[in-house]
Amino acid sequence: MIELINVSKSYGGLVKAVDNLNLTVSPGEIIGFLGPNGAGKTTTLKMVTGILKPDQGVIRINDIDIQKDPLKAKMQFGFVPDSPDMFLRLKGLEYLNFMADIYQVSQEDRKERIGSLTERFELKHVLLDQLQSYSHGMRQKIILMGALLHNPSVWILDEPLTGLDPRSSFILKEMMKEHAQRGNTVFFSTHVLEVAEKLCDRVAVINKGKLVFHGTLEEMRAHFSAHESLEHMFLEMTEHE
Structure with a gap:
């Protein structure tokens, strides 16, 4: 609310x-x-x-x-800003783990949620690439995933x-x-x-x-x-x- x-x-x-x-x-x-x-x-x-x-x-x-x-x-809450251009030197998986750390998501839960979200948004193949190599749409998806990891x-x-x-x-x-x-x-x-x-x-x-x-x-x-x-x-x- x-x-x-x-x-x-x-x-x-x-x-x-x-x-x-x-x-x-x-x-x-x-x-x-x-x-x-x-x-x-x-x-x-x-x-x-x-x-x-x-x-x-x-x-x-x-x-x-x-x-x-x-x-x-x-x-x-989970917040997705109007620009996804942030933390561009991090790899996709590093960014998601960073967000999981901030929101105190357990190792077990983050593994399950990262797996589920990357499959749903079809990003599993680029998780080890730096965000600066992502297209705008791919950055938008990884920011969305980071905002939803703690299941707000x-x-x-x-x-x-x-x-x-x-x-x-x-x-x-x-x-x-x-x-x-x-x-x-x-x-x-x-x-x-x-x-x-x-x-x-x-x-x-x-x-x-x-x-x-x-x-x-x-x-x-x-x-x-x-x-x-x-x-x-x-x-x-x-x-x-």
Whole structure:
């Protein structure tokens, strides 16, 4: 579960990147976080994960305040950032073991999970190669695997499908569905509206730092009093704000 209560963040004390945001992502839900470039999506995700500190407000992960108990809160989630270009001198297996060490995954569990994930994402053949030799999509997959190794109940993903080939994209979407069906939480940002339309239980739309909609697609359609596409509704919500 993720809770944001009256969360705000400014840069330079002038423009609010996130303005008094209230949002809850409940167990068993997949929530898509939508908005134009510069709307505040990545800033929000970085505050939720503790990378950035909010100017005001409270953020809880599974009822744990990330500012009061950051280490315990960070053990609750797996985070995939918007860029996979990190730790490039490490080999794939070294990176996965590094992540397993951070999250205190036992040798027995990590062996089983690394085997399962590398088979699912078809990366077993490159685990002994350096990450800098990987394509963008392969780096995205290894970062995903590292985030999921400790089997967190909360997944926080920033544009996770970017760079993935169609098969890997399908696999990740199936994994997100399976994770939510087990009573867990998935919160991800995306620019791909069709993905949100097919995958999400609810969507949250942010524009200029403000939450302009949060609910189901049916509720959004009722708000616009027509059975319009998500793309049309999204454009209408963010055009005039």
